[in-house]
Amino acid sequence: MAKKTIVPKKTPMPEQPAEERIHNYNEVPYGYTEEQAIAEAKRCIECAKPLCMAGCPVNINIPGFLKLIADGDFRGAVNLVKETNALPAITGRVCPQETQCEGVCTLCKKFEPVGVGRLERFVADWEAAQGALPVPPLPPPTGKKVAVVGSGPAGLTVAADLARLGHHVTIFEALHEAGGVLVYGIPEFRLPKAIVKREVEYVCSLGVKLVKDFVVGNAATVDELLEEFDAIFLGSGAGLPWFLGIPGENLGGVYSANEYLTRSNLMKAYRFPEYDTPIARGQRVITIGGGNVAMDAARTALRLGAKESIIVYRRSRDEMPARAEEIHHAEQEGIIFNLLTTPVALHGANGRVTEMECLKNELGEPDASGRRRPVAIKDSNFCIPTDIVVVAVGQSPSPLIPKTTPDLKVAKGGVVTVEEQTMKTSKKGVFAGGDVATGGATVILAMGQAKIASKAIDEYLKTGAW
């Protein structure tokens, strides 16, 4: 291949200025124009050994689709992406690209990597702009019935895959809207809900039946579903929020990130009183944690009118698990980072939180995760006044389904035990994937597991062999 001069930096993606966007919920980056996309795709040097593909959990043919974009064949590009990733408009926006496809891109050695995520988003948005997707020809019905529990990325992926194979799929969703974390957790300014809605509508257009307001475990147990369905996929996510267990955590104004974000996103509290659900709006909001969830909460606080939105994280910036872009956007928007800080107590007056007491940390030896362990400095206690505290320190699968399904094996942390090659659980006919099988992870991992599960479910439905 002819040597070409490489443009060292990614083609910039236009975005809303920080001063403006903290007052609205509109999406932050605007996305590439066709010209920008072609320019960015041309930065790819079409490696003989494309490391990027190995970095992508679903092995998208990245050089292939970049080449098609470079040639202006956007339809070809989106079709190629969708061979392995059904939700590119979503993953292009939310994947931690810097540790996956882009993190291992050959260009990284000297330059910025190719903006694979941005281009994935570009082709998906291009396709959406062409109008509703035609329903692909579906095979004759197999007569087999599958129940999918949960409508997050894992459940939607399994439902679409199995419907395309001719199976009859019913999704049971506990909430009044489908999409899982994509609708209740990740805010509009990062992932517009219209995109999620479009994906859900597409899945339904394949003949998938969506039953909302249905809590599996309560309205029907897994065993009861098995009387009616030939197989079950559990995609119920990791929705149980963790708290710190420090004094004062039950004061008014102390939220789990799930509650804060659910009020704001799913229930649209940011449009209160037009929508009925209230949310506390404070002058100062402290969010505890350093992941995507914490960034989302801290940035939501600004948009709800907080003058100061502070992140308290016990390790240093390098250890923060959030996507690089989210940390960058948060910094741009003026979020204050209080790093190497551990909350030890919340104090309040009249039942409402008024300040957070913290300890300063220093970094010690690496722990099991390979990250340096924060060690508290004795007597370094100090207090930060605040109106609201959002706890974003992790979540695990809800115990509801395991508790009502005695023969479903669960490991430490409530994670459903699965066989990794098939996503089979310990219970015949029941498969699981996504956060319920991994604990809080990522959209793309959930989809990757869902792909494995759909194959195995199809196999099981055909052969009956477990």
Next chain:
Amino acid sequence: MYKILKKQVLSDLVTLMEVSAPQVTRKAQAGQFVIVRAYEESERIPLTIADFDRAAQSVTLVIQQVGKSTMQMCQMNEGDEFATVAGPLGHPTEIEKYGTVICIGGGVGIAPVYPIARALKEAGNHVISIIGARNQSLLFWEEKMRAVSDELIVTTDDGSYGRKALVTEPLKEILTARQDIKKVWAIGPAIMMKFVAATTKTFNVPTIVSLNTIMIDGTGMCGGCRVLTTDGAQFVCVDGPEFDAHRVDWDVMMSRMQFYRAEEQAAVEQWKHQCNLASAA
């Protein structure tokens, strides 16, 4: 959508709605609740399953107007539809033959205590019921309660009907007079449950309350409904709604319930304003 099949005004503040909800009725049991959303823009609010009819696939909800969501619901009519009715949620009441038991319902709490009293009676218990309200116009289901109770005491705060007393007064008298009370159930305003708990504690009688914290999802996902008990923080929607009254930290629970007072008032005012505009037009 979930159609309102029947509407009946029970008192000045309390309305009964029978709602079609096939998903709920299949497994509903006494003590469980549903999450209801009136319209697309509405809050999700918890309401106890006061009764259910498996054949008609309907649940009976008894709703007391306290804020915008409940006022709006009570204005809806037969044939209208709720946007969400999800459930049954929470654990059912543990019904056994205990012996002699007391069931206390305060205000709208009379509705959820009714199916519990009925189930206890059916299980062969001697059921003493105490129902109370602020005044006569807020009292309902006296006859229904009488039909499932061996003894029934009715109180009002202002003496406009029945005995002028708080429910805790006859409770204390019964506990003093007889030693055979095995268990007490109390459902009503938090303040009532708190004082029932204090009363039965001195007599060491196990007491179950059904907590009515603020909820959103009702599935254990947000933690907003948490209460502090001697076992640590618990989620009312999945760990309850019934709890051992003597283990609940009532002050924490009551202060959490007050948290949105200003917003709730704003919502009611804005809504009333819109209603006035609409009726003027």
